[in-house]
Amino acid sequence: MEDPSEIIRIPTPSKFDAFPYNVPYGIQSDLMAHLFAAIESRSLAIIESPTGTGKTLSLLTSSLTWLRENKTRSKHARLADLRQKITAESDESEPQWVIEQSLSRQQKALEAEENDFERRLDEARRKEEIIRRKQKGKVVKRARVERDDLAVNEDQYLPDDDRNVPEEDDNIFLENLTPEVREQLKQLKSHSTERSRTQPEDPIYFASRTHTQLSQTITELLKITGGSDTRSVSLGSRKNTCINEDLKERGGDLDEACRELNSREKGSRCPHLPSHDEESKLFDFRDHILASPKDIEDLVEIGKELKTCPYYGSLTLPYNLLLQKSAREALGISLEDHIVIIDEAHNLIDTVLSINSHVLSSRTLQLALAQLKAYHTKFKNRLSPRNALSIKRVVMFIAALDGFCKSMASDENESGSTPRKSDGAIAAGNPESSDTTMMTVGELVSRLNTRIDGLNLLEMVQYLRDSKLARKISGYCDDMLAQASKEPGKARDHKSGAAPPLHAVEAFLLVLTSPNHQGRVFVTVEGPFRGQDADRTRNAVTLKYQLLNPEDAFRDVIEEARSVILAGGTMSPMFDIQTQLFPNLPEDRIAMFTCGHVIPSSSLQTLVITHGPRKKELKFKFDNRGNNELTEELGLILANLVVLVPHGLVIFFPSHSFLQSALKIWEERGVMTRIRSKKNVFLEPADGSSVDGVLRDYSATIATKDRESQSRSPRGAVLMAVVSGRLSEGLNFSDDLARGVVVIGLPYANLGSRELKERMNFVRRKGSTGGKDAGMELYENICMKAVNQSIGRAIRHKNDWASLILIDQRYSTSRIQNKLPNWIRSEIIVAKTWGDGIRELGAFYRRKREEGALETQ
Structure with a gap:
């Protein structure tokens, strides 16, 4: 059955009143009309508009114009649906005025919900004005926002921690978050869901490569007529929104340090994440976010003023996670029937390939195995039979993968003192002392020993995700090392907040469930290993899964979203994007637009x-x-x-x-x-x-x-x-x-x-x-x-x-x-x-x- 809100088609405007300047350039008018029509027809659009032609302003004007027109259409559709429902439920003998009165009552209830929401936003705006007046005259140095660094530094695998966890408190390493935090975030999500039900709109996800570019987008948004009233949220990671200075000064992986801090009991968690009985602080922060468009630096300043975590308050995420289905599911982000605009999309293919390719070193593999065994030894008597069996299976798999790496290194040692150099070696180290072997996923799995026969890799991945085992194990091992470092003669050479080694194993395990044709595994042997190992002659091994086909990884974005817009100043050659990302999408669903420059x-x-x-x-x-x-x-x-x-x-x-x-x-x-x-x-x-x-x-x-x-x-x-x-x-x-x-x-x-x-x-x-x-x-x-x-x-x-x-x-x-x-x-x-x-x-x-x-x- 067709959506009632889709029965009436919205015609493409001949003029976009929200555009901030009297007469747009011809190419701007053409771009806005093209984008509006693409969204209305649920198409995928590829737009090439040179830098300096007002591309971002045109994208925002057109998409917001459609959003407002669609809101009006949806409102009429809801009222028509409501009238139909009341009429169907009414007795045939019931007078028409009674039906009209019921409809009027329902309509007023909907308007009251909308008015209440706007009242809260007005209140947030008044508070912001007070904050601005307070800060006038102060010299406030805004923190510099940088791009997210997604690289894993394996030399920081042993985090630093001042805690000495008593034996009776080590049950925290069997839990994901404290019950209080879990309940708090659950209610926050529930509150958000209820609020979204009263505000039925089609959100627009506007993504770009860097936070600097997103800040520029906010500047353009504020130029648009009515842009300051647009409810928008800037997307950012913990790295760019954390206001806990003590946590940031420790260094290391801030994501892991934040999760670890908020797994503690009340009183020792992050002071900027309100407790369960202070949840109104987060909702107040939410209203401040929606009161007017803000970039990430604005969110940080408001968070500091309200002493409320901007990350959890805005439920934000890094740009590249928008393209990862598993990450969206973990964060509760849905693209269903929404509009996705990806600006600066010229690198989209490389981004999709990169975020779905994974590297695992033999050193990380061995660390994960050692930590997992230590954890299992400590808690085996307190684990449920199901958990104990699942952990045993993970140990078997990692041991098999470690055995494969050792066999590759041994083969290289036996071939001579200097490993042979293969054509186009991709080793992370010195290419003159490395060798690379390529194989399919199936070939790698078949090379693992028979002990893993019958193991369901998908079930193992699901278990690792659901149980958050990587963080529990890493947290336990960090605490043990922290205690050992306080003993006389023990050096403290580990840093806090590093990514758990098991996370890298989990990511690599997931790609091993991919079909053979989707990617290749490159096994690189570098030698000899020059770390702190006693066996200095052992060759180091790196496993890299390289995705070859970005189509499947991007398909779910296209299938979920109402419309996907890929825009950039230099998208040529555009045919390459089509053939690699959506070769099987019907031609009538693809709308291409390219224009000249505004300069003579x-x-x-x-x-x-x-x-x-x-x-x-x-x-x-x-x-x-x-x-x-x-x-x-x-x-x-x-x-x-x-x-x-x-x-x-x-x-x-x-x-x-x-x-x-x-x-x-x-x-x-x-x-x-x-x-x-x-x-x-x-x-x-x-x-x-x-x-x-x-x-x-x-x-x-x-x-x-x-x-x-x-x-x-x-x-x-x-x-x-x-x-x-x-x-x-x-x-x-x-x-x-x-x-x-x-x-x-x-x-x-x-x-x-x-x-x-x-x-x-x-x-x-x-x-x-x-x-x-x-x-x-x-x-x-x-x-x-x-x-x-x-x-x-x-x-x-x-x-x-x-x-x-x-x-x-x-x-x-x-x-x-x-x-x-x-x-x-x-x-x-x-x-x-x-x-x-x-x-x-x-x-x-x-x-x-x-x-x-x-x-x-």
Whole structure:
């Protein structure tokens, strides 16, 4: 039966009144209409709109307009349904006025619920105003919000803890949370559910890659007409919302430290999580969240003022968990019939593959096994028969997996003192001393000993999830180590809050339930192991499950949500997203939209340089990167560009190794001296540790260009970066920071990588793409996505302008050009000779000077 609220179709508006400016650009109107229609028709939309075109503002305006129209439609549908129900239940002889009176009474009850909710929000807004007045005049330093770091540091596996848990209190390691906390969170969820029943709306999940981008989204939301009244919640993790300073100072895994702290009895738990009899504090905090749009930093400030935990108060989650079904189920997040908008979705395929791939080291495996055995020895007489049997099965499985790792390490030892190097080894350590074996999940399971025959892996995963065994075991072992460290002569070398080793085993166990065709297991042997083990000659083993097919992992998002919107500034090549994430979705459910830029064509130059000053053809293939003559030719090109390009010039190299080898040659042959005589030179650090400092110094140099132009100092600066490096994504090189962006060569990935080869083989097995080699298409698309992201660092608003310079003959081919965004390739210029390129570039900057966009230097 069709949903009553869907019987009446909402027409796409010809004008979006919520848009904050009088006349939107044509491409903004088109985008908003396209998105509105996609949501109404329950479609999946792929939207490419360049940075600087108001993409986020358009996405928010259109989706909120639909939300408000749908709320009105739903209200009419509920009243119609109510009238039908009252009429059906009424006696035929009952007068019409009686039916109308019953309907009016029900309608007033619904309105009273809505009014009560709005009253609470108004009260929260008044309290916020008092808080703001209190804080006026204070200097409040807002905590810097960083991206979630999901990496597991295995060197922090032994947490630090000051507690000395008496024998009679160790039952806490048999429980998940205290009864009080469990009941409190249960009531909180129940309260939330009841409230949602009285506010029947279709929530919008607006996700982006970083918390900084989400903060910018809140800024855009507040611009929209009625945006300040929108009930919104910023999604964030414990790392970004915790207000317990003592807990944060301990270091380690904050998630685990928080869970461990709140597993204690009343009086020793986190003081910011209200007790059962103070649950109104959490509900009050909830009302503050919904009173007006807030970013994560606002939530933290309100939490500190109200002394209430922002994490539990907002029930927030990290962005990447939105894409994990198991995580959504654990947190009670439902996408059913909701709208999911994923901004900056150009990396969506990589994100889906990454969060569904897992690494397990032999060291972590051995730690998990040791902790599990210690726990079982301590509590075996207090465990129920079912729990005891389940733990025994987990021990059997881990022991079998550990035995497999030892056999792989032993085989490597027997093959010689130096392990052989395989093609494209993926070891985490030194690739010159590692070997990688690839196998399917079925092949790995068959290599485990016969003791695990008959074990149901899915049941084991479910048991580990339901029992929270990993945290119980880790908590018990941490306490034992903490007690031992207080004994005389015992060193305290363990840190608090580390992720339990059994968590990594649990995640790996889950992927072993995957079908063979979905992924591959890479077994890497590194040797010899150089840890604290007594057996220093033992090789270390790393097991990595690499998901090959992102389709199944993303399917549940598409099937659950009403509409999914994938948006970004550089989504090209868009066909790649469709073929990898939803190849079987009917064409009539896919709505693609791509638009040009808001800048005039005179503000952008896309120039392909195919030959250098000495007439050498420019092809920076991997085999040519050791060609010193070609590298010197490139240096001469850049030495000319720093003269022509004013202010800031950003140059992207295909790799760090190529950048370093080129710098060495240019230093020897005097090219760098010529470049430095015109501009200050900045380099992207290889380890990313000082990127912020490099950016700060580069920006400061550009900002002081006027003073420098009066002397003989270099004018402006050049920033040498790497495609797919820290400087190629998410950064804003607007205006004078990048009057020119150069991309050298095509940054193809290493074809020797076993993982990449398997991904290519996988897409080949799935089928061809119009007669093309599907594997090579994937290979090329990965490269071009990285190029498009680098190019997108320039042209950040309607008045910006720059020249995009692509140095490689291959950019002159239609095959490569067709994978550039439309707004970049529409007027591309291919210079057949070096002289042609210089003339085109000089003419572009001359026109800018004539227009007054560039002062004479």
